[in-house]
Amino acid sequence: MTSTRPTPTEEPPERVAPPQARTASLRPLVLRLHFYAGVLVAPFLLVAALTGFLYAASFQAEKIVYAHELTVPVGDTELPVSAQVTAAREAHPEGTVSAVRPSPAAGATTRVLLAGVPGVDPDHTLAVFVDPYTGKVRGALEQYGSSGALPLRTWIDEFHANLHLGQTGRLYSELAASWLWVIAGGGLVLWFARRRARRTVRGTTGRRRVLGLHGSVGVWAAAGFFFLSATGLTWSTYAGANVDELRTSLGQATPAVSAAVGGDHAGHGGATGGDTGDAEATANTGDGAGIDVVLAAARAEGLGDPVEIVVPASGAAEPSAYVVQQIRRSWPEKQDAVAVDPATGRVTDEVRFADYPLLAKLTRWGIDAHTGLLFGLVNQLLLMALALSLVLLIVWGYRMWWLRGRGSAFGRPLPRGAWQQVPPQVLVPLAAGVAVLGYFVPLLGIPLAAFVAVDVALGEIAHRRGKRTYGSRVA
Numbered sequence: 001m002t003s004t005r006p007t008p009t010e011e012p013p014e015r016v017a018p019p020q021a022r023t024a025s026l027r028p029l030v031l032r033l034h035f036y037a038g039v040l041v042a043p044f045l046l047v048a049a050l051t052g053f054l055y056a057a058s059f060q061a062e063k064i065v066y067a068h069e070l071t072v073p074v075g076d077t078e079l080p081v082s083a084q085v086t087a088a089r090e091a092h093p094e095g096t097v098s099a100v101r102p103s104p105a106a107g108a109t110t111r112v113l114l115a116g117v118p119g120v121d122p123d124h125t126l127a128v129f130v131d132p133y134t135g136k137v138r139g140a141l142e143q144y145g146s147s148g149a150l151p152l153r154t155w156i157d158e159f160h161a162n163l164h165l166g167q168t169g170r171l172y173s174e175l176a177a178s179w180l181w182v183i184a185g186g187g188l189v190l191w192f193a194r195r196r197a198r199r200t201v202r203g204t205t206g207r208r209r210v211l212g213l214h215g216s217v218g219v220w221a222a223a224g225f226f227f228l229s230a231t232g233l234t235w236s237t238y239a240g241a242n243v244d245e246l247r248t249s250l251g252q253a254t255p256a257v258s259a260a261v262g263g264d265h266a267g268h269g270g271a272t273g274g275d276t277g278d279a280e281a282t283a284n285t286g287d288g289a290g291i292d293v294v295l296a297a298a299r300a301e302g303l304g305d306p307v308e309i310v311v312p313a314s315g316a317a318e319p320s321a322y323v324v325q326q327i328r329r330s331w332p333e334k335q336d337a338v339a340v341d342p343a344t345g346r347v348t349d350e351v352r353f354a355d356y357p358l359l360a361k362l363t364r365w366g367i368d369a370h371t372g373l374l375f376g377l378v379n380q381l382l383l384m385a386l387a388l389s390l391v392l393l394i395v396w397g398y399r400m401w402w403l404r405g406r407g408s409a410f411g412r413p414l415p416r417g418a419w420q421q422v423p424p425q426v427l428v429p430l431a432a433g434v435a436v437l438g439y440f441v442p443l444l445g446i447p448l449a450a451f452v453a454v455d456v457a458l459g460e461i462a463h464r465r466g467k468r469t470y471g472s473r474v475a
Contacts (some may be wrong), residue, residue, distance in 0.1 A: 034186035051160035053387035075133025088112035088128040104306035177232035178444040231366035252359035298324035329373035
């Protein structure tokens with residue numbers, strides 16, 4: 001029988017770890033990251049989940065709370081939009097008209113938006129609600145954002161976004177969005193890397209049962225968490241700026257209609273149904289007298305309800321066009337926009353949503369789905385379910401931590417040295433990829449670097465204490 005031992009002049013064959021072994025070597029590192037990221041970031045995620053749940057519910061609550069302002073009995077015929085603007089200005093002469101949202105459906109009020117109103121947040125407008133059939137003013141409320149959020153939804157939205165702490169407060173929500181996908185991804189790796197056979201947790205107790213619930217719900221909700229994390233980062237402070245820069249460099253920025261009058265844009269489109277002299281006589285930029293002509297021009301270009309008519313700022317050095325843009329964010333979206341010269345009544349520029357670059361469309365759809373607009377009530381219910389599942393996962397995660405410590409106030413930490421079990425050919429490119437990702441997502445990279453530094457320092461301290469203890473025992 002021939003011996004298989006290598007001779008002294010032969011090199012032993014190189015051992016190549018099978019894929020299963022490489023996966024197993026990564027498990028302690030993923031487990032440690034998932035554990036500590038979950039423990040440290042979970043409070044931020046919990047706030048984001050609870051406020052996100054409230055925000056998703058606020059759309060329907062808004063319809064109930066502000067029913068008087070939003071709805072009216074259906075009449076026979078609607079007044080011209082200019083007459084509705086005049087009624088709003090008589091009731092609220094303060095500020096200037098910045099935009100008008102004509103009644104989008106039977107029984108819905110018209111919103112006349114006023115900017116620069118004393119006592120109103122400079123970033124908000126005062127929405128004056130007008131009955132389109134009678135011209136009576138139904139009330140006035142502060143409005144924020146392109147989605148037309150009223151005070152209730154605005155308060156919840158700002159609480160979700162920045163805890164009412166302004167720009168500094170936005171760091172919390174960006175931190176949560178930066179880490180949500182990491183924690184969810186780590187959970188998926190741990191769940192599918194389990195060797196033991198899948199079995200129901202029914203009949204089990206304690207930590208194993210909590211682990212089963214935590215893992216099962218996490219697997220089903222992971223795709224939603226990835227989506228919320230990615231879309232939330234697109235308009236965050238730091239990662240969002242990097243995303244915008246990348247889109248711009250790729251020629252995928254969201255196009256905007258030009259409000260400039262004259263030049264190459266002049267003469268684009270057709271007349272508005274009246275002669276040029278009539279349009280010029282009625283057009284203006286302040287009290288809404290030219291809005292009827294402008295709206296007719298937009299209708300002729302195929303812009304159906306709901307629309308918003310943006311009024312040019314008064315006192316500008318150069319004449320500007322009215323911009324009429326569709327504001328429907330539910331599927332199928334209506335996002336076309338045209339500019340209308342108030343002096344001639346002609347369309348000077350247009351932007352069609354169908355012509356948006358792909359990344360611009362995906363960004364628009366992603367943001368609208370994230371905010372519960374894209375699919376209406378179904379969208380909002382899905383967001384509420386995701387928020388509730390995240391709350392449960394966090395509670396179960398802390399429960400497992402407690403049970404791991406068997407009553408200890410903070411639970412037992414996982415052992416160090418997990419990274420030493422990862423093969424260098426895996427660890428080096430993994431570290432490089434994380435470094436690049438951390439650069440583009442700073443609130444992922446900076447906390448991760450801080451965690452590694454603190455962990456290494458604590459490990460070194462523990463190591464030295466152990467050596468001193470061992471040395472004293474030997475002596």
